[in-house]
Amino acid sequence: MSIEIDQLSFTYSGSDTKVLNDITLSIPQGAFFGLVGPSGCGKTTLARCLNGLIPHFHPGVLDGSVIVQGLNSQDHQAHELAQKVGLVFQNPENQLVAPTVERELAFGPENLGVPREEIRHRVETLLQQHHLEDLRYKAPYELSGGEQQRVAIAAVLALQPDILVLDEPTANLDPLSAFEILQLIAQLNQTMQLTVLLIEHRLELVLPHIQELLVLEQGTLIAKGPPGEVFNNPRVSQIGVAVPRMIQLLQQIENPQIRSTIPLSVEDALRTVLKEVRR
Amino acid sequence: MKKGMAAIFEAFRFKQKDTFMHRLDPRTTFFMAVSFSIIGMLFLQIIPLLLVLLSMLPFILLARSTRQWLKSLQGLAYLAGFILIINSFFISFSFAISTVLRLVALMTAFSLFFLTVHPDDFALALIKMRIPYEFAFAFSMAVRYVPTIATETETIRDAQMSRGLELERGNVFQKVRNYVPILIPIIVSSIRRALQVAESLESRAFGSTATRTSLHDLKLRKRDYTMMLLTILALAFVLYVAFVVQIQFPYLLPDWFFWGLPF
Amino acid sequence: MIIFENVGFEFEPGHPVLRNLSLELEPGQVVGLMGENGAGKTTLVKQINGLLKPTTGTVYVDGIDTRETSTAQLARKIGFVFQNADHQLFADTLQAEVAFALRNLDFSKDEIDDRVARYLELFELTRYQDQSPFLLSGGERKRLALASVLCVEPQILILDEPTQAQDALQKEKLLTFMDTFRDPEHILLLVTHDVEFAVKAVDRLLVLSQGQLIADGLPTHILSNPRILDRARLLPPQLTQLAHQLAKEFPNFPTDVTTIAAAAEAVNQLLRRQR
Numbered sequence: 001m002s003i004e005i006d007q008l009s010f011t012y013s014g015s016d017t018k019v020l021n022d023i024t025l026s027i028p029q030g031a032f033f034g035l036v037g038p039s040g041c042g043k044t045t046l047a048r049c050l051n052g053l054i055p056h057f058h059p060g061v062l063d064g065s066v067i068v069q070g071l072n073s074q075d076h077q078a079h080e081l082a083q084k085v086g087l088v089f090q091n092p093e094n095q096l097v098a099p100t101v102e103r104e105l106a107f108g109p110e111n112l113g114v115p116r117e118e119i120r121h122r123v124e125t126l127l128q129q130h131h132l133e134d135l136r137y138k139a140p141y142e143l144s145g146g147e148q149q150r151v152a153i154a155a156v157l158a159l160q161p162d163i164l165v166l167d168e169p170t171a172n173l174d175p176l177s178a179f180e181i182l183q184l185i186a187q188l189n190q191t192m193q194l195t196v197l198l199i200e201h202r203l204e205l206v207l208p209h210i211q212e213l214l215v216l217e218q219g220t221l222i223a224k225g226p227p228g229e230v231f232n233n234p235r236v237s238q239i240g241v242a243v244p245r246m247i248q249l250l251q252q253i254e255n256p257q258i259r260s261t262i263p264l265s266v267e268d269a270l271r272t273v274l275k276e277v278r279r
Numbered sequence: 280m281k282k283g284m285a286a287i288f289e290a291f292r293f294k295q296k297d298t299f300m301h302r303l304d305p306r307t308t309f310f311m312a313v314s315f316s317i318i319g320m321l322f323l324q325i326i327p328l329l330l331v332l333l334s335m336l337p338f339i340l341l342a343r344s345t346r347q348w349l350k351s352l353q354g355l356a357y358l359a360g361f362i363l364i365i366n367s368f369f370i371s372f373s374f375a376i377s378t379v380l381r382l383v384a385l386m387t388a389f390s391l392f393f394l395t396v397h398p399d400d401f402a403l404a405l406i407k408m409r410i411p412y413e414f415a416f417a418f419s420m421a422v423r424y425v426p427t428i429a430t431e432t433e434t435i436r437d438a439q440m441s442r443g444l445e446l447e448r449g450n451v452f453q454k455v456r457n458y459v460p461i462l463i464p465i466i467v468s469s470i471r472r473a474l475q476v477a478e479s480l481e482s483r484a485f486g487s488t489a490t491r492t493s494l495h496d497l498k499l500r501k502r503d504y505t506m507m508l509l510t511i512l513a514l515a516f517v518l519y520v521a522f523v524v525q526i527q528f529p530y531l532l533p534d535w536f537f538w539g540l541p542f
Numbered sequence: 543m544i545i546f547e548n549v550g551f552e553f554e555p556g557h558p559v560l561r562n563l564s565l566e567l568e569p570g571q572v573v574g575l576m577g578e579n580g581a582g583k584t585t586l587v588k589q590i591n592g593l594l595k596p597t598t599g600t601v602y603v604d605g606i607d608t609r610e611t612s613t614a615q616l617a618r619k620i621g622f623v624f625q626n627a628d629h630q631l632f633a634d635t636l637q638a639e640v641a642f643a644l645r646n647l648d649f650s651k652d653e654i655d656d657r658v659a660r661y662l663e664l665f666e667l668t669r670y671q672d673q674s675p676f677l678l679s680g681g682e683r684k685r686l687a688l689a690s691v692l693c694v695e696p697q698i699l700i701l702d703e704p705t706q707a708q709d710a711l712q713k714e715k716l717l718t719f720m721d722t723f724r725d726p727e728h729i730l731l732l733v734t735h736d737v738e739f740a741v742k743a744v745d746r747l748l749v750l751s752q753g754q755l756i757a758d759g760l761p762t763h764i765l766s767n768p769r770i771l772d773r774a775r776l777l778p779p780q781l782t783q784l785a786h787q788l789a790k791e792f793p794n795f796p797t798d799v800t801t802i803a804a805a806a807e808a809v810n811q812l813l814r815r816q817r
Contacts, residue, residue, distance in 0.1 A: 038709045039681050048478075057481050079487035087482040090707070094475040099399045099423055106494035113489030120494060137295050141426045144579060152479075159484060171707045174579050174735045176775040201709065204780060240711030245738070245780045245802065252806035255813055266783045273784075273809060274791065277816045431629070437593045438630040440613045441622035442691065443646030460642065463632035467676060471628065 002163055002195040003027040003050065007064035009219075010045060010054060019045045021219040022064070029162075030193040032186070032209050034200060034227070037216035038240035043199045046216065047167045049073065050197070052081040069162055079111065086156035088166040092148035096140035101132055101151050104140075108159040122158050130154045130184075146177025153184065163195040164188065170202060182206045203227075204244045207264040215241060228262035293398055299502070300342035300395040305404035307503040311338070312392040314514045319384035321521040325373065326535050328380040334513075335387050344394040351390050352383065359383070373540035398422040403497050412491055420476075428469065435464045543568055544590055544698065544729065548599035551585055551753075559585045561753040562599070569697070572720060572730045574744035574761065576737075578775035582753040583733050587700050590731070591620040603698070618647055621696035625703040627687035631675040636667055639675050640690045647694060661693040681712055688719075698729045705736045717743055741765055741779050741800045749774050762798035781805050788812070 003026065010020040019042045027033050037043050048054040052073045055062045066073040069084040089095055098104040105126050109119045127133050130150055140148060149169055156164070166185060170178035182202070186209040189196045198206065203213075213230040215223040217239045223230045230236055237243045246269040253259050255276050263269035295301075300308070319331050339348050359379045366375035396404075398419050405415035439460045440446075446457045480486075524531055546565040552558045559582045567573055577583050588594040589601045592608040592615075601608045603616060624630055633639040637658050644654045662668045665685040670678065675686055684704070692699070701720075705713050720743055723730040734740050740747065740761060747764050749757035751773045757764045764770055766782045778786075781799055785808070789795040792812060799805040 038711060039707075040679050051482055053478055053481055057478065078481045079484040082482055082484040087478075089475065089479060091475060093427060094472055095479040097420060097423065097476060097480060099397065099419065103399055103494065108483040110492050110494060111484040111487045111489070113487070113492050116492055116494065116496070119492065123494060139426075140423070141430075156483065168707065174775050175737060175777045176578075179777060201707075237710075240709040242710035242713075246784070248802050249781065249784070249805050249809070252802060253813070254810050258809075258813075266780050266787070269784055270787045273788065273812075277792075277813060434624065434626075435629045437588065438622070438624040439632075440593060441591055441617060441620070441624075442630065442643040443614045443617035443694075444642075445612070445614045445646070460632045464629055467632075468626075468628050 001026045001067075002029045002031070002069060003197070004067040005049075005064070006067075008049065008066060009063040010049065010060055012045075012058060012060040015060075019219050020049070023219075023221050024064075025214065025221065025224070027163075027195060027197065030189070030195055031211050032189045032196045032198070034198050034203060034206070034210040034213045035216065036200070036203060036213065036241045041216045042219040043216055044167055045219075047087060047165050047197070047199060050163070050165050051085040051087045052076060052078040053087070082108070082161070083112070083159050084161055085163045085165055086153075086159060086161035088149075088153050088156055088164065088169050090168040090171045092145060092152045092172065093140065095152040095155070096148060099139055100137050101135045101143075102127070102137065104151055104155045105132075105158050108155060112159070122160075126154045126158055144177070145173050146180060149173060149177070149181055150184065153181075153188075157188075161194075163197070165197045165199075167199045168201065169198075170200065178202060179205055201242065203242075204246075204265075207244060208268075215239075227264060232262060293394065293396070294344075294347070295397070296343055298342050298395075300338060300344075300391075302502070303395070303506060304497055304499050304503045305396045305400045306407065306497070306499065307506050308392050308396050309404065310507055311510050312388045314510045315388035315391070316385055318514065318517050319381055319388065321517060323374075323377050323381075324537055324539065325377050325380065326538050328377055328384060332380060332384050332387065335384070335391065338391055339387065342391070342395045344390070347394055348387065348390050351386065355382065355386055371540075372542050376540070400495070400497065403493065403495065406493075407497055424472075427472075428465070431468060432461070432465055435468070436461050438464075543602075543604060545602040546589070546599070547602070549589065549596045549601055550598035551582075551589065551594060552597050558597075559753050560589075560596075563753070563755055564599075565748070565755065565758070567729050567731065569729050570724070570726045571746055572724050572732065572744045574740045574747045575731060575733045575750065576735065576740060576747065576774060576776060577750035581750045581774070583750055584702065585753075586750065587622070587702065587731065587733060590698070590700065591616045591622055614646065617643065617696075618694060619696055620698045620700065621691040621694055622700045623688055623691050623702065623704065625706060627680075627683040630687055630690070631683060634674060636662060636671045636673060636675055636678075636686060639686060640693050643690060643694050657693045657695075661689040664692075665689040681708070684708070684712075697727060698731070699723060700731045700733070702733045703735065704732070705734060705739050713739060735776075737765060737776055737779050741782075749776075760798075762800050766797050 005023055005025045008020055008023040009018050011018050035043055035046065045054065048058060049066050050068060054060065055074065056078045062074065068081060071081060071084060073081060096104055098107050102123060105123045106119050109122055127136060132151060132154060135143060135147060143151065170181050173181065182205045185196060185198060186206055188194045189209065207227050210227050212225060213227045214221060215230060215236055223233050223236055231243050231247050246263040246266060250258050250261060250263055250269060250272065258272055258276050261272045263272060315335055319328065322328050339345055359382060362378055362382065363375045366378055402415035402419040405418065406412055444457065444460055447454065448457060544567040546563050549560055549563045550558055551560040575583050575586065585594060589596060589608065590603060592611060592613045595609050603619060631639060633642060640658045640661055641654050644657060662671050665688060667682065667686060667689065675683060678686060704716055720730060732740065732744055744761055747759065747761040748755060749764060749770055756773055757770045765778055766786060771778055782797065785795060785797045785799050785805065789797050795812060796808050799808055
């Protein structure tokens, strides 16, 4: 298992509400999991637990355990866990700390004291893989939001983590940039066997890639399973999770065959409808 | 997109260029800038100050930064005007001119450094000079977020003006108070930003116990030693003129050296 | 009524952000403005309340040339809710926050008290009225920002990316709220990237690309035009995608469906016809 969470509860210092409540969950190596839930349900807090920001950076009361790649997050500092779990945040602007893209990619490995030749190799590889060569000497403010987020993802990958956790990485982007980022994430999962946990509102765009969907409400995991199954659960739509439009649509079709299928994409829905129409 | 307020910072913003000056080690450029500043401070006569200023021009030209330098001087215009008026009023016009020249010389030495040294190289240079990494990094982050905060400030001002805020309304005290609705969101946003940046830093192994390495290294090359040597010679010559010749053998200096306006 | 007459705008000479833009917005409309980042959307809406003044051409709001008035003057008529609530909240209490615009615009004390109470109530914030705005959650801060602009009761309301980082329930509430502005007195201008939301929310859609208006019309028509979508870096709504695919096979299938109900009805009809 890549991530093993056992009976995890967390309360931030100075507060008395449990933001996470008795969460048990395991994510296998190389899996692509999605995490949804209404605003304020604890999604960001869960993400912070995975790379040790909780409890090392944000103090509080943590019960239960989080084990990533065999390391217990309570016993290992954030900088150790950073080599196992890469965390990408919502606002790309605030993740870019270096004056140029090239130096941004080097920043993580530099902190770890990786030898210069090795850093140079990693930076060159990432620039190439992520098509960032033209942006090498650009400053963060010279990049578009989509480019900034691509750089932020590459900068996290420079630490060569096994797991990538993304907290609403497309919330600030225009639709096409969002789509490109989501495609990139799916591709990283497929080609590099990276374990991915994606927190995202615009799930429609990546649904076909997602193996399991987790639904969080007020700190409790209320549903877990393949997307089709989860969206069939009436409780999920009640709490403010947007059910993808194609699923909503087919649920209102008179034909029972169509009504019982759960399409994960427009192509899926089209195929189902065409099949029934042509029968 | 460049917006009004952000444009002010344009003059001080480092631009990556491939020139002799940009290729110099930041320590060399730093040494040159400090030496020129010292030289500028040594004289109060118009002609020597003009000479100091002229001697810096080739380096500005060499750095292909003339336009940015002129822009930064433009920003100095108000202050220069103020000095000119006050000093001519209380002392003399001649003195006023030499004070402004001195200011321009200092500013030029300053620009020479900031226009040709990459902020991150500056941070590296600080580390090389045995200043702790945290300090050097704080400096480079400050430079990094200047344009971001400038743009944000403008958005905040626009948001409050849309709610009917008039900055010019009322007496002096009220005018100061009018800025509160702008200042507080700037502070709050900056704190929020700082927290997010800190999370991102933590997530990328900042504060790791390992000894930090660096993708780029600074090396003093032949050109750096040459420039430093030339600078030392120039500095020594000027110090000699200023402290030995000027004081003990002033008659050796030509008349133009002491030239000034009669009013 | 808002009129743009051949409006051009540039921050720096030679780099136009808006080019020769003409446009009329009439009361009774909910209008969407879309376009890629940097297309000039924000620059355009800032012309309306005079935060920016046109370099060439003229902007009239209710017959007044924006160059001849101030943003503060226009603030009585125009409410502008910025994308990030943190960019406008500053007061010690929620009450003071809502009262801010009313005080700036010299409303009477009684009127201020009355409106503050009403608008806090309307946005379900009354129980926090003496608290600091900074203790609120993200969604509550967004509501407070809205209340603190709407209390002026402007005829024209501009919302900049109101759905950003909002969940489905919050978006539903926003939609209901926007409906209350759909009357003969008001103009609501929504700046957004959210195609799925826009198609539900607006009666008329404007698309901006590189400072020029490249489309103006019914959202269903525009959002099913691949050329426009491409230029504006937008993705078509999924219902539109499906409708277009089905129309390729069955030419009678309507491509201008925007609601689930309408689409379901069209598919059901298709199934019945084929039987």
